[in-house]
Amino acid sequence: MIPRPQSYAPTPHSYVPNTSLNATINLDEEVKLTSTRAERDLQESLAELFSIIVTLDELEKAFLKDAVPESEYTEICERSLRQYKALLADETIAKEFQGLEEFKARWELEVPRATERLRVGMPSTTVTAGSSAPSQPQQQSSSSNNTSGVLILEATQEFITFLDAVKLGLLSKDQLHPLLSDVIQSVNKVTDKDFDNRGKIVQWLITLNQMKATEELSEGQARELEMDIQQAYNGFRSTLT
Template identity: 75%
Template sequence: MIPRQPYAPTPHSYVPNSMLSATINLDEEIKLTDTRAERDLQDSLAEIFSIIVTLDELEKAFLKDAIPEGDYTEICERSLKQYKSLVADETVSKAFVGLEEFKAEWDLEVPRATERIRIGMPSTTLATTSGPPPNSASNNGSGKNISGTLILEATQNFITFMDALKLGLLAKDQLHPLLTDVIQSVNKVTTQDFESRGKIIQWLIALNQMKISEELSEDQARELELDINSAYHGFKSTLE
């Protein structure tokens, strides 16, 4: 019986390369990039990775009531803005390709973040309830006794958005921020549902899924104008 050796035997024909150790400096810093542009790109992609993971954890925490609604909304809005700003860069966009491609490349399982990025706004912005809206001193859900400043802000945002359409502003990066202002200002006035309120949300999601360079067609623009005009009149009816 051959006794077991405590280690794998080394072939007698193997001769260690004494020069190999001399060519490797373990204290030497290894550069992952050669230029400033490459380094900036890697930093941007790393930031996107961090934002996606953060959004997923944020959604989990909010669903478990582990974070206040106000904090959730603030962090979510800021993260989404940072994400959109990063992927809007042409160089970053080419390397990023798309959310699904990025997730596959880095083996990311983030279903909640994926849905939040697809929608493009916090879940608190989409929510409607039958209770009184925030920042109102006394409200029975009909829209009465609300700050005139908040009503004026919402009205101006509706008008600004419809004016943008009439001026021919049809690109995603032109319309999405304006429509976001509309729904956010409306939510400050009333959480009550009204005619075509859901259309605002649908168009926000549709615009968010467009590429930065994409524009609405003339037919889409006309349909959007009709829907937002209907929502504007629906919003005004809650104030009567």
């Protein structure tokens, strides 16, 4: 007689199910990615950096499409760059971040516009002549002349302050970059002309931006920087005559 096939897999006689076992994992309980406050703060900071990078990339796209006003673009971009630098000033965060390219690779980020903006360290409206300074009519009121005079004086003082800092041996990034940023911003308020050696200001800003905060220029670089900015100052003054 052919045995009737079983409708289920046979259970070995040696196996006895243990019905008293309970699940050790609560599926309704939130999984914690960090165990200490320091780890949580670090993860939050890295998340903020991720958000800043993505925001900058979208902001650049919107600005290129004229979808965001120039003044609003500049404000958001400058704020984002400040936040980015402030976060990476923390050694623990910088160590975990490693570098922009490493961070992008880890999280598979494709953000070419943000990458360029972070490399330069300035909004495109600051880099490009003609973005910040309002066009001036040939005939100006005395009030306009006074305002223009104040802006010229401020720009001149920023140049002198920067050149004095270099002569005094203040050669680290965190000493020079803010001062040179003040120079280009004050210049842009005065003129929209791309005067002689203006591009050298921008190039030195990019060079300083790519240095570590406490890294210093060599003596040779300092002499070259002083000469370039002096020439830029002369070019700036020539636009005022």
